[in-house]
Amino acid sequence: MAAWGERLAGVRGVLLDISGVLYDCGAGGGRAIAGSVEAVARLKQSHLKVRFCTNDSQKSRGKLVGLLRRLGFDISEDEVTSPAPATCQILKERGLRPHLLIHEGVRSEFDEIDTSNPNCVVIADAAEGFSYQNMNKAFQVLMELENPVLISLGKGRYYKETSGLVLDVGAYMKALEYACGIEAEVVGKPSPEFFKAALQAIGVEAHQVVLSVY
Template sequence: MAVWGERLAGVRGVLLDISGVLYDSGEGGGVPIAGSVDAVARLKRSQLKVRFCTNESQKSRGELVALLRRLGFDISQEEVTAPAPATCQILKERGLRPHLLIHDGVRSEFDQIDKSSPNCVVMADAGESFSYQNMNKAFQILMELENPVLISLGKGRYYKETSGLMLDVGAYVKALEYACGIEAEVVGKPSPEFFKSALQALGVEAHQAQ
């Protein structure tokens, strides 16, 4: 305990990943990782501020929180920093109209976004929707733009489900970057801006968080 006390000296907040840290997704929604429910409960009983950061892009933030609560976690939607809401804010601020290459489970997050005459492409972990036809459509839209903008909800290589490792959005982002000769803007981990937004929501500085 003394060692932990020393390590946490000056720490005011904790950022927690979700997938692969709190639970593994899979059939029936997934399963909590051993000890994670209790660990979150103990953190919340402490003096530390807690926020959850995720690149989850197959579920809306509301659906993800509902799942975690069913698995036993004490968590609210306001405590979660997720890439889809952050991306919507960026689209509105910059007047961007996206072509969406995303999973149907997160499409509702973009209901209030103008998607007519796309002037950018937004992609996420689209799962089975990563077909040649859909990837080629995104490629064609980007190539037709004078200043192509590709925004990705995360850039992970793979993630874990109960059935095994699953290919993530990063591989598909790399394909479009290579084909179009551009670099994607990443909203989500590992983007420093994503973590900064979570810290701002906590009201702590980077040196005060773990």
Template structure:
């Protein structure tokens, strides 16, 4: 029996690909370890001249620290190529003139240094990990219940992610708890938000139809990208679970590949890519 990635291989590779967006956790690395073949795969994409952006819902590290961590484990990239949700959240807060209560990991607070946090009139939830204490959750709940016009923001809706020691609850679980308790609906600033994907697309200077998103989260990575007009490719690494993801009721990936290396090989060996290179 042929592997699943071959089912739609002609369809997703038929149109030219000029840029690739890559999720980080579960695609490039698990915890502090690079996934086998992922460093070389990124190098191959760069060598062939494709535009690259690294899009992530990582909110346990600042943008700078995340970039440095990836460099330490072997990836070659620049900080301005990395798009986490915290900088986008800062711009949203400034634009709306909101003062947040930050329910985020201490290591990401530096990204919010230019935001006024006095007299908070909204709550921002990130992946605080072990800092999701009852006291902090309850403080956020109380603030939202006391505000006349409460606003709740979340830096993602992921359910879980994979670390070296196993699966971990993600920010979506804690966001949902606050939604349930307050009756509010959180605004997502991060994947799968269309406005979040629009920023790296604009930075690449490409149309969404020219870009492929590769991720391990079928809803946030693949589904979010497809809603923006990109092609969404799912990898069988990271948080991928065949019983849940290969027959998802709502999201149908353009392709499913074993890992990033295999996805890159398919892109670079496709006739549409060879034709594009030949005419440039």
């Protein structure tokens, strides 16, 4: 116990992943992992600052928070760091107009983004949207650009649903990288900028935080 006390000395915050740490997604919205609702409640009652980080790119932050609240979690939208809003900020700052290969559940996050005459491709976990036709269209857009830009909302290989393991966006990102001879810009885990944004949101330094990810 003393050793753990020494390790936690100076810790001011906790970054928590969501999928695979708080709940397993799946049919009917998924299910909370045993003890996770209570653990979050205890953390929020402590002196520690808590931030939730997710690479979920099938749901907007609002939809994700709504699901978590239905599962019993005390969580608000402004406590969540996710890749879609960060990507939108990058697109606006750089004047990029994306061809979107994304899930319909997260499309609302891009409502204010100009998608006419694309000069980049944004890829997310599109699930059934990863058809040959859609992948080939993204490939064609990139190949027609003089300086192709591919932005990916994460690079995970797979994740867990209640029905089993599921391919994540990383596999499809790698296919486009290989076909086009380019390297994607990753927004989300494991990008250092993603975690820096979460740390800035709660006002702590990296050495002052405990990280729990799946």
